[in-house]
Structure formats: C-alpha cells, structure tokens
Amino acid sequence: MKKLAFLGPHGTNSEEAAIYMANLCKEKMNLVAYNTIQDAIQAVAQKDVDYCLVPVENSIEGSVRITLDTLAHDVDLMIESELIWSVHNQLLTKNPNAKIHTIISHIQPLAQCREYLKSHYPMAKTESVSSTARAAEKASCYGDGYAAIATKTAADLYNLQIIDTDIQDVEDNFTRFILLTNKDKVKKYQDVANMMIICQIDGRAGSLYELLGDFACRKVNMTRIESRPARTSLGEYIFFIEIDANVDKDILQEALMQASKKCFWLKNLGKFPVYKASNKLVNEIN
C-alpha cells in the first residue's frame, strides 16, 4: 500500500486535506504523520513514503515559506496535483466559563485570525506551536484560560468545546496544498491547470522583466510570482512562478526554454491538475 505523509499529529487541517486527497486518488493509502512540513517533504525525497501533501499558500497569510524554501534548496521533487482547501478556523477551549488569557495555534492560523484576536481578546497572549492539533492538545492539557485555534476534528480528539466558529479575518480562507512525489513516480495527467517553476536570475536591471516577457509574448499567463531571499546575499532573490498550464504544450515548452536561458538555474516542478474542496462540507465544491 502506498504511503502519504502529512503534517501531524492527528486532527490538523493537513490531515483532513490528506484524507480527502487519498480518497481522490482512488488508491488505498497509508497516512503517515510527521512533526514538521520539512520532515514530511524529506520523507518523500528519501523514499520513506511515496507522497506528501503540504500547504504552499494561504489566501490571507500568503506563502508557506518553509515549503517554498525546502522545494528550492533541499529536494528535487515534482508536484502531482494541487488541492485548494477551504479552511474554517474554530476557537476551542476546555472550560468555556474561564477567562481566556492565552491563545495557542500554528503561526498561520494565528496570522489568519489576527484582527479577530485583537478585537475579541486584546489582552490575551498568543503562543505558536508546530501545528493546530498540537495547539488543541496543549489547550486541553493546560485547561482553564487556554484556547486553541484548530479544527473540529481536534475539538473531538482533545475533548475541547467550540466557543466560536469561522474566526478567520476574511470569510474565504483557502489553503493550497500540493501533492509531491519523486520524478520517476509522477503521473501524467491530461487536464492540467497549473505549473510551477523556481528560478534564480541575475540582478541586472530589467532581468525579471525580460524573463516574464518570454511568457507574456506567447500569451502564457503567469498566475503568481513570489520572491524569496536566495540566501546568498542581501538583494539576491529566487522566484517562484506559477503559470496557467492550459495552453499548447509546444508553446509552453518554448517559453520555458527561452526563460531558462536567462536564469542561473531553473527547476520545473511540473504541470498538474487542481482540485477544490472544504473541511466544512463533506462533498466536493467544484
């Protein structure tokens, strides 16, 4: 049976998304929890597991830096598919009658709910831990005065009560997950929607403009660009570029070939289909 790694422990958003993805793949898969996103990705690179499903971007808080940095610097994996997951943040506590002084969660949900926390719990401290499930576990263990931002599943698992629902600052709160695998295992799909490349260009005036021109002049639509420090020197960046893959494959190939000539290096993470689902509704949205 194939193995799928996710950011554990049980009760995380990542686990809910991984269960959904495993069903979608129509293959029986063993889900394996890892302590960090980095560990889940490395487990694929080291072939301890076949796949991992990791978050890459949230619609409120932006990119998940550890995922981007690991993909750029540490591994050489491909994206098999993408899942757009609608996230519903719940506020959980053991004793709803106790005054809340500390709110625990992963840094992403803490940031997604920043305005809510400021207006509803201006005096409460926040504490960040490695996952939402770990936050629920802590809130359960510490008891009175502690709350966690986590999933409904975590509320059940850690015996907590939901005191507020959908507390994220913007109602539409999506996290994009990517399913990563090794090059020799990646499936080729007909209906691809997205493509991701990572590259480093020189710092010359107009370099990025020229690179984007290779796509724009062929009517290839770039849907997202994100920069990260190259970690070589201040002012040197690598770029994560996502492209609408729904174009003629020869044109796309030519654009990529031209673009790669302008880069110190270019990593192609492949073309892949995109699915959409929710942890609120059981059935698929799209």
Place this chain on the structure above:
Amino acid sequence: MKKLAFLGPHGTNSEEAAIYMANLCKEKMNLVAYNTIQDAIQAVAQKDVDYCLVPVENSIEGSVRITLDTLAHDVDLMIESELIWSVHNQLLTKNPNAKIHTIISHIQPLAQCREYLKSHYPMAKTESVSSTARAAEKASCYGDGYAAIATKTAADLYNLQIIDTDIQDVEDNFTRFILLTNKDKVKKYQDVANMMIICQIDGRAGSLYELLGDFACRKVNMTRIESRPARTSLGEYIFFIEIDANVDKDILQEALMQASKKCFWLKNLGKFPVYKASNKLVNEIN
C-alpha cells in the same frame, strides 16, 4: 523633543538599530518601546510619536509581513530613510550546565537559525514570542533548560550567559529597517538611493509584465518585488516594488505615472537614502 517608536522591550535588535538611527539623525530623540510592530507603526499614524523604525526585510528569512501588510492596508505613511543592519544572533541561557530543552525567540531569528537549531539542538522545542528581548526575559525567568536567541544587550539586561555566538545559518545576516513618518513631516534628501511603491494590478495575463515594462523601458532598475495576498480573493495580489532611485527625477516621475495607470491603486512611499551599520561593530561600516 521628537519621539521615535521601536519594537520593545529594551534589548531588542530594533532598539539597537533605533539608537543608531537617532544618533544618525543628529536630533535628540526620545525612544519609545511598543509591544508590536503594528503598534509602533500605528503610533506614527495617530501622531503619538514622530517616527518609528521598523524591520521590513531580512536577508535570510525574507520580508516582515506584518510591516508590509500594515503599510499597504492600514496607514498612509512615508519612508524617510533606510538602515541596513547587520544582525548577530546569540544563544543565551541562565545556566550553561543544564541541558537545553526549549529555545525561545521571535519567529524571525528562529527561522534565521533553523539549520543551526536542527543540527545542534535536534531534540529541543522552539517557542516563539513577540520579540528577542521578551525571549531573553522568559529564558531568564524559567531558568534551567531554557535558552533564548537574542542580542548581547539582552544578555546583560536579563542576566544570561552567552553560550554561542553568531548562530544564524548564513554569516551575513542583514535586517533592513525603515524610518516611517507622516507625509507633512518627511524630509527631502538630495542623495536618495531607494524608492518603494505598493500597488494592486488586475489579474489579466501580462499585467505585471506591462507594469514592469514602464520601468524597464526607461532603464529604471527594479531592485526588489514582493507579492502579498490582496486579502480579497485567492489569486489576487498586491505588489511591493523597490526601485533604484538614483535616476533622473523626471524619468522616474514619468515611469510612475505610466505605471499607476495600470493599477487599481498605487501608493508611493517616497525616495530615501540608505545607511548601513552593525550591532557588532560600534562604528559605521559604510
């Protein structure tokens, strides 16, 4: 006497940089500590203080999202100058003989030292708090087994011992700080080096390419581009663009005018000089 806000409490990197900046301004300034970056910026907007000096980017961990998001969404301030601050992360603890099980810091230094922590303290948990000084205070208060990543000043202030120095993953660890003030107070300098704009463009294919073209075709060099979610919908972004301001001012003005026509909105945070200094060396580097 003028007031300058920084991210407190005493002993933070921000305070060290603020002291340096106050000296550079050749004006007597009262330094005022705020609990969060957001509060320091809002204090300027609400005219409780004249200036704030806040971090905007680190060479290892990338942009400081709360600074960018606050500048884009919540206030309408100008950048008066920039300080490139060379950061030296120290590992501090109360009792060097006790086995370290928890390492506390702000999320930025924790990320800057990620590889170091993984190789030297693989079993230690990390805990993020609102500033490096707060981390030192906590490590001092909790005692045995707790360490903080913080400044030398914090070691003195909170009676901790330095057990390792310069633990950041890359030797050159710079944080860029910006000095923010209100539009009616901003000084005009002759020797400007940098310029920052924030804008939102439509999601059409090639929109960003065309916008960058307004600068590239006039040989105006874009030195940095960073995207953040527009917080409207998944796939909509705002861009933070930095420009080498050392060009003819009429050409720059024309480029900006053309660019602004392609944007839903464009905020110009001004042209400003850039200084370089260090918390290791007492004298200015550059």
